[in-house]
Amino acid sequence: xxxNRHQALGxxxxxxxxxxxxxxxxxKVDERMWLLNRSGKIPFVISCQxxxxxxxxxxxxxxxxxxxxxxxxxxxxxxxxxxxxARELLLSGFAKAEDPNSGxxxxxxxxxxxxxxxxxxxxxxxxxxxxxxxxxxxxxxxGKDLVAFVTFGEGSSNQxxxxxxxxxxxxxxxxxxxxxxxxxxxxxxxxxxxLSCEKVSDRAIGYGMPGETVDGNDPLAVYDAVKRAADRxxxxxxxxxxxxxxxxxxxxxxxxxxxxxxxxEEVQESKKRDPLITFAAYLKSAGVLTDEKEKExxxxxxxxxxxxxxxxxxxxxxxxxxALKYVYGE
Numbered sequence: 001x002x003x004n005r006h007q008a009l010g011x012x013x014x015x016x017x018x019x020x021x022x023x024x025x026x027x028k029v030d031e032r033m034w035l036l037n038r039s040g041k042i043p044f045v046i047s048c049q050x051x052x053x054x055x056x057x058x059x060x061x062x063x064x065x066x067x068x069x070x071x072x073x074x075x076x077x078x079x080x081x082x083x084x085x086a087r088e089l090l091l092s093g094f095a096k097a098e099d100p101n102s103g104x105x106x107x108x109x110x111x112x113x114x115x116x117x118x119x120x121x122x123x124x125x126x127x128x129x130x131x132x133x134x135x136x137x138x139x140x141x142x143g144k145d146l147v148a149f150v151t152f153g154e155g156s157s158n159q160x161x162x163x164x165x166x167x168x169x170x171x172x173x174x175x176x177x178x179x180x181x182x183x184x185x186x187x188x189x190x191x192x193x194x195l196s197c198e199k200v201s202d203r204a205i206g207y208g209m210p211g212e213t214v215d216g217n218d219p220l221a222v223y224d225a226v227k228r229a230a231d232r233x234x235x236x237x238x239x240x241x242x243x244x245x246x247x248x249x250x251x252x253x254x255x256x257x258x259x260x261x262x263x264x265e266e267v268q269e270s271k272k273r274d275p276l277i278t279f280a281a282y283l284k285s286a287g288v289l290t291d292e293k294e295k296e297x298x299x300x301x302x303x304x305x306x307x308x309x310x311x312x313x314x315x316x317x318x319x320x321x322x323a324l325k326y327v328y329g330e
């Protein structure tokens with residue numbers, strides 16, 4: 001028996017199985033969205049495939065009863081962990097009236113759900129970073145025990161919003177966790193053409209906060225880093241910058257052809273480190289998962305996604321005049 005890393009982190013067998021189930025569900029929701037897009041039923045997909053481990057590992061390290069998450073557009077694993085359902089994600093894909101994110105107004109991937117403290121992002125990238133800093137500032141001013149958790153891609157770490165938000169959070173020692181999901185490509189621009197420093201986390205020193213780079217294909221490594229960052233934030237010690245390194249297994253979005261800027265061999269090689277495969281292998285070595293249980297998890301995820309798709313496809317669209325609601329005070 002392998003020394004069980006999850007138990008050393010204080011995680012039960014049930015919890016790590018739930019993490020794996022959430023990763024599988026995120027993948028199955030994403031794969032279904034691609035099928036629906038390619039069959040002309042939904043307009044757009046921006047994918048989480050390859051980044052589920054970082055998303056789920058991080059979200060499990062937070063307190064879902066009081067922390068706020070400001071996810072970026074790939075974060076299916078984060079929002080599922082925080083209480084959004086597959087049905088709600090499919091309603092968003094189909095732009096139906098019941099879509100909790102925006103009532104069908106926003107593109108898919110603009111997650112928002114007040115009851116679960118999921119704060120919406122917008123199409124210009126990185127705007128969620130100063131918003132997270134603002135929530136952390138408000139929480140500190142009101143004496144609340146909350147952490148603001150914000151994610152973004154490594155391309156976003158080059159935007160002014162990131163630098164201004166990180167600087168302000170560092171100066172005021174705010175309870176924010178900045179998590180950069182480095183998937184190696186900002187659309188078509190590889191990491192070596194984006195940064196002159198070796199790691200995104202190297203930038204942390206400029207803002208007076210700790211920076212740490214972890215394996216984004218390992219949900220336990222990400223859980224550990226985010227848990228330590230959340231504990232620091234709650235003790236009033238300020239923000240942390242975490243970089244999770246993984247690989248984007250799909251094109252940037254359903255409108256992108258990634259064959260133009262990366263080889264098929266590179267993508268195939270990266271699939272060997274697919275976190276769904278590597279985490280399942282760990283769970284089996286730890287005696288937590290069997291082949292039968294794995295099949296059961298995949299079958300259950302397919303059932304959930306089938307039901308969600310059928311419901312969302314048949315749900316009503318909003319009335320045309322509904323587009324004018326929430327624009328002006330009524």
